[in-house]
Amino acid sequence: MTQSTLPAAPEFVEPAQEWGRLDARMIVVRPLNELLGLLPLLFALVVVGNVETWRVVIGVGTVGLIVAYGLLSWLTTKYRITDTQVELHKGVLFRQRRAIPRDRIRTVDLTAKLGHRLFGLAAVRVGTGQQERTPGEGVLLDAVTATEADRLRQVFLHRPAVAEAVQEVEETPISRLDNRWYRYAPLSLSGLLSIAVMVGFGMNLANELDFEFSDVAVVRQVFGWLTHADWTAVIPVAAALVLVLSVLASLVAYLLQNHAYRLTRHADGTLRVRRGLLTTRSVSIEEQRLRGVALHEPLLLRAGRGARLTAVSTGLNRQANSSLLLPPAPRPEADRVTAAVLRVPTAPTTARLRPHPPQARTRRLIRAVLPAVALTAALLTLTLTAAWPEWLWITSTALIPLSVLIGLDRYRNLGHTLTDRYLVTRSGSLDRRTIALRRTGIVGWKITRTLFQRRAGLLSITAITAAGNGGYTVPDIAEPDGLALADTAVPDLLRQFLTP
Template identity: 50%
Template sequence: MTPDVAGAAPWRRLNPRMLAVTPLSGVIRLLPVAVVLLLTGQGDVVGRLWVPLGIAVLLVAGGVVRWRTTRYRITDERVELHTGWLRRQRRSVPRDRIRTVDLTAKLLHRVFGLSVVQVGAASGSASESSGLSLDAVSKAEADRLRRELLDRPRADLPAAPAPAPGEELARLRWSWLRFAPLTFSSIAGIGAVGAAGFNLFDDLGLDPRELPPVDDAAQRLTTAPLWLGIAVLALALLVVAVVGAVLLFAERWYDYRLTREAAADPDAAPGGTLRVKRGLLTRRSLSVSERRLRGAEVVEPLLLRAGRGAQCHALSTGLSRDAQGGALQPPVPRAEAHRVAALALREHPEEVTLAPLRRHPRAALQRRLTRAVGPAAAVVVLAFAAGWAVPLPWLGPASLALLPVAALLALDRFRALGHELTARHLVARQGSVQRRTVALQRAGVIGWTFRQSVFQRRAGLVEVEAVTAAGAGGYTVLDVSAPDGVALADAAVPRLLTPFLVPPGDVSDGGGGCRTGRG
């Protein structure tokens, strides 16, 4: 391919081996349909297979058209991708907006030595908000693109050599498998696997209850006491959930490594790159430039916290918003999560996520109790009314157990509240069912949002949100006193809030909130 303009970067095509990967991926997805047609269809074999064969031919033709119509190039300023035949798309991402480069290689891609390059960009226009994806390039080309896009050497200097193998910050320990059953995502994955198995039996016209061993076991359970049947079913589900969660954990985090790679040109690109490599069947590699890193977050879901576990996430633009977006490690012991957060931010743990936090006023406890016990009391009243109307006399008294549970939840939420301003970071913690400790760089705060409901105003409390371009877009310090909230925002980013300061206790504009920021 020749450049469009003399001296411009040349256009490149995707690797020709994707001509085999794309149709094969579609054919593999068609195999269950072909099996069902063979087992349940009518007529001869050819007559039953003409539909999947026709689809396979279309997949091959579509793969050829996609390869012929997809081009990309990398200039000094932009990454451009042109795709489509009937519907053409032109996507262009400025290189200074690139925040992450994610390499993914599914099993079929790995067989052919290919990888998918996902470029994550900062939010700009709608076309740039999600970056772009190159599916697929060779493994060597993918690694070269990763380094090229994250490092921008100065034009007046010669090209730097490829960086040496990075400094290892963390690696997989198989003892962490004990945390696998304590994650909601893994247990939800077991439900998806079970649903897929049920659908397969349904497509094949089979009833699992009609299988001889299952039928005999069902008869024995029907003659046993009810409590025994419930216990056996609960135990079976627990075993399936634990085994499945461990298998999913192993597939997702096999050969996990967290490394820090030095920049190819430290003078032009200070800082390095955090790189997470993991996966068994699908190999994944996430690279986050430290220049674009705005903080770290330690997440402790309820079950994981009960097992004294946690997980660390990076705060940067260009990362996906799902549960694993920006994950720097699998679920690990709590101390390990705080250690990785400190290493990622190049700080002492007590300067970031383990910083001693200031307690919030007792008025915040009253709000937690009101918001937790109030709805629980309403449910108890409804339970007594329903138990009297049905009648179910045990329903009302049984619902009384909700009241102490709600009170304990409120107390736990209050104990979790805290914030602190360290030399370089704003540290805030909140939550009970999903406890989160955030260390956000003060330099990454681009604005403040103050919210104050009628009840907060009466209690003298305010909700302060630090607005940032990274992560969730904003991180909240819940229910601090109004003077402390204004002082916190003014101290975190000096001179940003000063022109907008209002008398203490009156941070609202009458509509429930006010906002200030910088471009």
């Protein structure tokens, strides 16, 4: 090399920055976000509840505390970016000082809640390669101006970039929201769940406020009808009502979360997912850190030929859905996005999977049916000994054939294969997941053999990885197949321990 004869060039060092504060508008925005969440409660307090002095005092006190906390946390939070690390000091009661080496930053997640957006702000969450066991372990700057957030993203993800210049790098679109995808929204159970949450919240609120439902004429009428009408009429009406509400709720949820969804690839080697109606998120994933994808096909979504895609990457915050690559969408679109994201001609998740031995079916069936049988037996015993109503155990017998079907489906879905660069494994029935994990991203193996598995000649082999869940399992594979799989997937690791 000729370089040795030249004088060493001075290393380029970004000027160590002064300590920065979060945007001053956060004094208002943080309480605003909190208050937006409390709005229904406050409304109920003032309008519906019997206005007593202590309620008003508590209400005003709460608002005051929230505002004061917003001010204090703004005063106590400061950050700076030096040439080697990101430092964050924060905490009102418990002072925290955190420093993250910049070369450990893997992902940057920009989130703007409604309150943020009114003021053009965004919260920046920085993910490192370390697994975050508890939320809030990474660095969260909540919040800075949207331009500052964008600048930080650039600074964090391409190291040598000059801190000041904000030039948008070239981007290639991979996928964007198609309005027809809304038909997949009702196929997730999110609607049902949000109804349950809302009902629970409403009940709780009513309870807190000593609100009597029987005071409202509509509710009285409904209850009157419920008690007098025949149950053959009540059940279909109730079912239809729940169905309609859950479809509406799931559509709203899809709109809120996935409005203006866009997946793009950027010239600086990152993938970016942008989505959201009120709360907008923009998650940047360093492609170099992507270890694969997970294709989620819950039972209903699968029945509608839809799928959801998440990234298997190091440094993604698992709590807050950061890893979503594609919201519920048609399966062919999911496959296309998979291939594009992983830069392969055909998606590994479409590869033909090898089935597992029949012993695995027996195990799946036993594991699915046993709980149902046990439940029925327990209810039957209680009927006989403790005079529980008979219909309980009779209805629970219906679970047994259902569990058989689930067991069979679980077996049918089991499969694994190796492609050139990926280990593919699929399992589950109610929540079927197909994982494509880059073979070079495997950092070890875990093999479990329970007593029953040893007798059936099976084992479960888990590919350990730094990304995503930390490990992805191929359950109940025949012993020789499992060992061969591990040996082929990562050459020269397991070989030395195989008996010749």
